[in-house]
Structure formats: structure tokens, C-alpha cells
Amino acid sequence: MIYRIEIGLKDGVPDARGRGVIHRAAGALKMAIDECRTRDVYKVVANIDAATAAVVQKTFADPVVAESAMDRLPAPATFDWMLEIGFKPGVTDNVGRTARGALKDIVGRELDWEEQVYTCMQYFISGNLTRKDIEHLGKDLLANTLIQTIAVFSKDEWLAAAPDVSAPIFDDHPEIKVNVIELPDDDAALMKISSDGILSLSLEEMRAIRNHYLRADVKAHRAELDLPEWPTDIELECIAQTWSEHCSHKIFAGVVEYKDEETGESETINSLYKTYVKASTKKIEESIDWLVSVFTDNAGIVKFNEDIHLVYKVETHNSPSALDPFGGSMTGIVGVNRDPLGTGMGAALVSNVWGYCLGSPFYDKEIPEGLMHPRRIRDGVHEGVIAGGNESGIPYSRGFECFDERYLGKPLVYCGTMGTIPVEVGGRPSERKEIEVGDWTVMCGGRIGKDGIHGATFSSEELRTESPAQAVQIGDPLTQRKLYEFLLEARDLGLFRCITDNGAGGISCSFGEMGKYSGGCECDLAGAPLKYEGLQPWEVLVSEAQERMTLAVQPEKREAFEALAKQRDVEVAFMGKYNDSGYFTVKQDGKVIASLDMDFLYETGCPTLVMPGRWKKPSVPAPAVAPRADYSETLVKL
Structure with missing residues (x-):
């Protein structure tokens, strides 16, 4: 009825x-x-x-x-x-x-x-x-x-008109199948596969993937598992999100061939991140004692007092906020909440911060096709940030707004969260993560849907009219609040060994990355809770949801963990186990549909980006001297 x-x-x-x-x-x-x-x-x-x-x-x-x-x-x-x-x-x-x-x-x-x-x-x-x-x-x-x-x-x-008493009509559920993507020896065809699939993979990366699947040892491993010679769609999607700029920060990690055109001097910079950001922090670390965990987890941890550490993270949600200002920024604020929650053994959340770089809200020229007026983006973004924080019970403390016409094409939306974590959890340092072979791979929180698909790869490319609607994951702050309180309680009871968030690559990101602690991971997508039927396996693997977390649960703790989850009305799914195989293996109803070498996936596979860098002294004309004016009347009005 x-x-x-x-x-x-x-x-x-x-x-x-x-x-x-x-x-x-x-x-x-x-x-x-x-x-x-x-x-x-x-x-x-x-x-x-x-x-x-x-x-x-x-x-x-x-x-x-x-x-x-x-x-x-x-x-x-x-x-x-x-x-x-x-x-x-x-x-x-x-x-x-x-x-x-x-x-x-x-x-x-x-x-x-x-x-x-x-x-x-x-x-x-x-x-x-x-x-x-x-x-x-x-x-x-x-x-x-x-x-x-x-x-x-x-x-x-x-x-x-009579009142409409019909329910929304879903598309007929397509046949659940795994497609094989042949990678031809043709550069144009490789790039078409990347572009059509919103994979955001460069030609060099597509070639690297093709060459990997042509290796004899890779072919032998796949034959052993009855996998096709070429990658399945689920494997290609997993590689794309792992290698995306959003997840791997290829620009910061790339090689810069730098030249100062004023002096003629040149140098090669191997990773801006390692050379400047990380190195400068490590240099400072030599003279201080309050850096607990930096550059190793979802958020940074610093000392506060003898009992607690502070946990802090800021990230951007730019492209999603351009497509859907309210949903994009809400997913930004509740998404960055997950980072302290998924840091170490899990942090309690204290407050949110925000910052926007947008086009002028008074912009009165023609808006390029596919873009929204910056005033609409501004209002929607701020409403999303405030609603996301209020509904998940995390207050906001401060923020900033900057307006410039150059942000019209792609706004910058910063969201940040500060939290606290005990110095020790379960008798060991709270920042330490560990997984043992045989621990359960567990997903808990929100269900998986079509919204949030290609979030990582879409965020790594320029906005275009073909940008997918489903890339914007719509946050569910109330579900996240229940999940948050459940996880802190489970942490203090020692019911899990490791935790991380389901990032922009969904469980493909969290399961695989946590598998690095043990040396491998295996999961079966048949156990994944879905928002609706008909999702293809690759969609289940890469779809993001802000209110989802991944944990490693000790086998002997499973019963107590599930009992607490039921008591706290949080949905959990035991989907596989961590191992030391060296592979991230995915099954559908017991049949292997993906097996990726974790070294290729996370360490040696992605080609290093090489970029030219040039410095030329800019010519900035002196500003015209404006005549002094009497602002008394304006100030009184203000």
C-alpha cells in the first residue's frame, strides 16, 4: 500500500x-x-x-x-x-x-x-x-x-489534478555482471577508456596498467584464480581511485624540473611534499616534543596534556560543492569528521572549522554553461556545512570567506575538524594501528548506493558538463552520529583492533589500505549492505558514503561487537578477513572477480608525474593613489 x-x-x-x-x-x-x-x-x-x-x-x-x-x-x-x-x-x-x-x-x-x-x-x-x-x-x-x-x-x-500517490520508479535492475576491459596497444583507445569511465588516468598510467597485465607472473596468478587475462571493470576502477590525485596526491609527490629564469639556475625537486612540507616539519620536530603522529594517518596528532592528545584535519570538497553546493559541502563537513574518528584508535570530535573561496556573490556577468551563480553556491555551501555539523552534533567554531572572480569555475570549500584522543587505549599508544592475520574486515554505518561513485576520480579532474551527478555523495549526519557514539564505546571496550574511514574510493580504499598493515585482504561483496538492489560489483566497491567506517575486529570479539552494534542501532557487515597474501582480493558470492598486487597498487605501479616549473619575476604596476575621502556617513550607516 x-x-x-x-x-x-x-x-x-x-x-x-x-x-x-x-x-x-x-x-x-x-x-x-x-x-x-x-x-x-x-x-x-x-x-x-x-x-x-x-x-x-x-x-x-x-x-x-x-x-x-x-x-x-x-x-x-x-x-x-x-x-x-x-x-x-x-x-x-x-x-x-x-x-x-x-x-x-x-x-x-x-x-x-x-x-x-x-x-x-x-x-x-x-x-x-x-x-x-x-x-x-x-x-x-x-x-x-x-x-x-x-x-x-x-x-x-x-x-x-488528483494527488500523486505513486512511488518513485527505479530503473529495471540490470543483470549483475563483471565486465572485462581489454587494454589495446593504441594510445587514443586507452585514453577513451579513461575518459569515458571517468577514471582520470593519464596515458602513462594507462600504459603502466596495460604493461602490468602483460607480465608473465601476473598472467600466471590470474590463471590460477580463473580470472581473465585483462582487468575486470572492478580492478580498473580500484586502480583508478587508488591512483587518483585525490587519494595519492601525485602532484605533490611528483618530480619538478625547476628553473629560475632570473638567475638561470636549475634543479630537480623529487616531491614537493617530501622536500618541503614533510622535511620542514621533521626539522622542527628535532627541537620540539609535541608531535605525536604526522603524515602517517587520516589526521595529525599533537600532545595536549598527560591524558589526551589533539587530533586535527582540514580537507577540501571543491568539485562536489560546485555540482551540489548543499550536498557537496555537507558531505565535506561530515566527511572530514570521519578523519579524526578514523585516526589512531578513534578520536572524540570537538568542533568544526570552514573556509570558502568563491566568486563574488554580486557577480552580474553571464554565467558559463553548467555553472551556478556564486551567490547560490555560497548560500548552499554554508547551509550544508552548518546543517551537517548541527545534525551530527559537532559545533563549528570559526571560518573565513574569500571572494574573487577566478573562483567562478571551481570554488574552494575547506572543511576541518578538531578532536581529542586518549594518550593510551587498551594499554597501548592510541595512535598506533595494527592488524593481525585472521582479523575480520568489517564495514559499519551507512549503506552503499549510487551516490558517491567516482568521487575520488571526479574530484581529480577539471569540471566538465559530463561531470556525474552520482559523484556527489549525500551525507547522512544522523546515521553518522549513531555510528560515532557506537565506535567510541566499542573502542573503550576493546572490540576492534584498527579503524579507518571509507574515503572517496569507498571500501576499495579502506579495505585495501588497511590490508597494508597485515600484508593482504580478502572480501566478498555479497555481504555489503545496499541502499537498493541492482548495483554492479564495481559500484559496490568504489561508492563512497561519509557515514561509513572500516574496522579490523578480532575473531574472539565478533559476538560482542555485533551485540553492541544492534543495541546502538548501527548496521555492520563482516565481509572478509585480513591476510598476508600480498593481494587485495574481491569476491562476489564466493567467486573471485578481482585480485590486485598490493605493491603494484600502492607502491611501485603508478608512474611518477614529471612537471616543469618556471620562475619569472612578475611585473606588478604600482597602484594608483586614490584621493582621500570622508567616510563618516558610511561608518554611521554601518
Whole structure:
């Protein structure tokens, strides 16, 4: 059964969301809206009777300020247009997922896969506006067409239409299969494979992969496992995310052939990171004693007092924020929360920081195709950062904003988190990570979906009109909060041996990287919890979710770990074991579909990037001397 529940504010209750739309439309679109009233719509797809549905209706609506109805509320007193915005099928709907949790509590049982709650929002708008104006409002201010749907109704159309009681239609589930990607001896064809697959691999890297699969020892290993001669799609995707700029920082690690054109002097710099960033810190370390762990984990650790260390990390979420400002920055703030949480044995989170480099919010020239107005990006980014922090219970302490026209094409969105970690956990230094052969490979937290696929590779290339919607992972702060509290409790009980976050490469990143501690890892994707059916194996492996972590759990601790997870309402999946084979091996229902040499994957395989560097003294004209002015009146106004 599908039950449609519509909820709106009672007459006389101020509509803050509607007033926000009026204000933002005037500022960003120069659009005058007389009145805007909003409503929430829940479509409950569940095996429940009408009496239970009535309880759900009452639960979802706040009786003090709101009224609700099955199917449809009475029409607002005045409106000219109704704009409805919902999520496309398969896109994470956080409100719907939270509502589904409430539905589960009401019915008092586990829900079947098909039992879901879908949400959308309606805007009833009054003003001297055309249909084109309302579509402009939806596409360019209120919705992101990459992940949301827009429907526009005139007043007469809405009054005549029956309420929509259908659920979102998913594509037919494709056949689950593993494709073999032949790598031809043709440079153009190799680059087409990289470009079409959003792999962000250079020609040299594609050649290196091809040459690797032509080696006799590699062929022998693959024949032993009944794997094809050429890489499977899951292997190629795993290599691409591991070698992406986002994950491996190839530019910082590359060789710079540097020349000072003023003096004519030249030098070769082997890794800017090792030569300057890491070396300067190591030099400072010789004269101080408070650096505990730097350049080795998800975040840095420094001493604070005898009981705790401070843990700190800042990273960027630039490309996702350009595609979906709210979702991109929310995934940025909750994503960087994971880094201290996945550092050492896990840190408690204290506060968030942020910084934005954006185009001017007052930009009045033509916006290049595929880009959003910087004011919309700014407002969406800040809302996402604040919402992500508030909903996951981590306050923000400070931030900055910088505006320049050169950031129009790709904004910079910095998100950071500070945390604390005990000096010792379980009788050993808290920063030390270790895994023993035979430990379980465990994924816990949010489920895997299509959002977050190609996050690492997409973030490593220039924005283009073909940039994929699914690269933006939509964070789920409430799920992350439950996961966070569960992990700190499990840490203090000694229920896991090692922890890291599911980075931009999903479990391909976390499982493989943690496997380096033991020397190998094996997992079976059949145990992965999915948001919906039909994901291909390579999608399951590389899809990112901010509210997911990977752990190594001792075999003797499994029962206690699972019991605590159930008690704390956190989903966990025991997907394989760590070993010392030297390979990252992936199975689907017991059949090997990928086996990657970890030395090739993480150490020796990726070609070193060689870049020219030139210094030429810039010519900067002296600024014109502006006449002094009296700012008294301006200051008084301020």
C-alpha cells in the first residue's frame, strides 16, 4: 500500500522556509514573490493498514503548529503557482530515511526492502510571475536538477489534478555482471577508456596498467584464480581511485624540473611534499616534543596534556560543492569528521572549522554553461556545512570567506575538524594501528548506493558538463552520529583492533589500505549492505558514503561487537578477513572477480608525474593613489 501524507503549517503560523525563499529569490534572482507557503509530502510505501497509517500521519506532523491530511490538505487561501521538488529515484533522501526509522518503531518490526518512505516539498507561490519564472526559481535556486525533480502547476492545474500517490520508479535492475576491459596497444583507445569511465588516468598510467597485465607472473596468478587475462571493470576502477590525485596526491609527490629564469639556475625537486612540507616539519620536530603522529594517518596528532592528545584535519570538497553546493559541502563537513574518528584508535570530535573561496556573490556577468551563480553556491555551501555539523552534533567554531572572480569555475570549500584522543587505549599508544592475520574486515554505518561513485576520480579532474551527478555523495549526519557514539564505546571496550574511514574510493580504499598493515585482504561483496538492489560489483566497491567506517575486529570479539552494534542501532557487515597474501582480493558470492598486487597498487605501479616549473619575476604596476575621502556617513550607516 502507498499512503500519501501532506503536512502544512496552520493558518497564522509564520512560514520561515517560505520567507527564506522570498528573500533568496529577491537577492539571487532579482525575482519578486508576494507570498510563499511550504508543505511537506511523505509517500509511505509499506505493508500496513489504514489505522496504522493514521498513527504514522499523527507522528509525522507537529500538532501545535501544523495540520496534516491523507492524500491532500485543502488548498491555500491564495496562490498562483505550485512548485514541487523531490529526489530522483536512487538518490539519498535523508528525511525519508529518518521517517522510515520512525515507521519501523511504529509497526514494531523490521521493514522489508520494498517498504520505504519518500519525501518531497511543495511551494505555493503568489506573485506576478510566469511559468518560466517558476521553472527558473526551481532550477536555479531551490533544486539541483542533477539529483532532484521539479514539477510546476498553475493554480487551476493543481486544483484539477488528483494527488500523486505513486512511488518513485527505479530503473529495471540490470543483470549483475563483471565486465572485462581489454587494454589495446593504441594510445587514443586507452585514453577513451579513461575518459569515458571517468577514471582520470593519464596515458602513462594507462600504459603502466596495460604493461602490468602483460607480465608473465601476473598472467600466471590470474590463471590460477580463473580470472581473465585483462582487468575486470572492478580492478580498473580500484586502480583508478587508488591512483587518483585525490587519494595519492601525485602532484605533490611528483618530480619538478625547476628553473629560475632570473638567475638561470636549475634543479630537480623529487616531491614537493617530501622536500618541503614533510622535511620542514621533521626539522622542527628535532627541537620540539609535541608531535605525536604526522603524515602517517587520516589526521595529525599533537600532545595536549598527560591524558589526551589533539587530533586535527582540514580537507577540501571543491568539485562536489560546485555540482551540489548543499550536498557537496555537507558531505565535506561530515566527511572530514570521519578523519579524526578514523585516526589512531578513534578520536572524540570537538568542533568544526570552514573556509570558502568563491566568486563574488554580486557577480552580474553571464554565467558559463553548467555553472551556478556564486551567490547560490555560497548560500548552499554554508547551509550544508552548518546543517551537517548541527545534525551530527559537532559545533563549528570559526571560518573565513574569500571572494574573487577566478573562483567562478571551481570554488574552494575547506572543511576541518578538531578532536581529542586518549594518550593510551587498551594499554597501548592510541595512535598506533595494527592488524593481525585472521582479523575480520568489517564495514559499519551507512549503506552503499549510487551516490558517491567516482568521487575520488571526479574530484581529480577539471569540471566538465559530463561531470556525474552520482559523484556527489549525500551525507547522512544522523546515521553518522549513531555510528560515532557506537565506535567510541566499542573502542573503550576493546572490540576492534584498527579503524579507518571509507574515503572517496569507498571500501576499495579502506579495505585495501588497511590490508597494508597485515600484508593482504580478502572480501566478498555479497555481504555489503545496499541502499537498493541492482548495483554492479564495481559500484559496490568504489561508492563512497561519509557515514561509513572500516574496522579490523578480532575473531574472539565478533559476538560482542555485533551485540553492541544492534543495541546502538548501527548496521555492520563482516565481509572478509585480513591476510598476508600480498593481494587485495574481491569476491562476489564466493567467486573471485578481482585480485590486485598490493605493491603494484600502492607502491611501485603508478608512474611518477614529471612537471616543469618556471620562475619569472612578475611585473606588478604600482597602484594608483586614490584621493582621500570622508567616510563618516558610511561608518554611521554601518
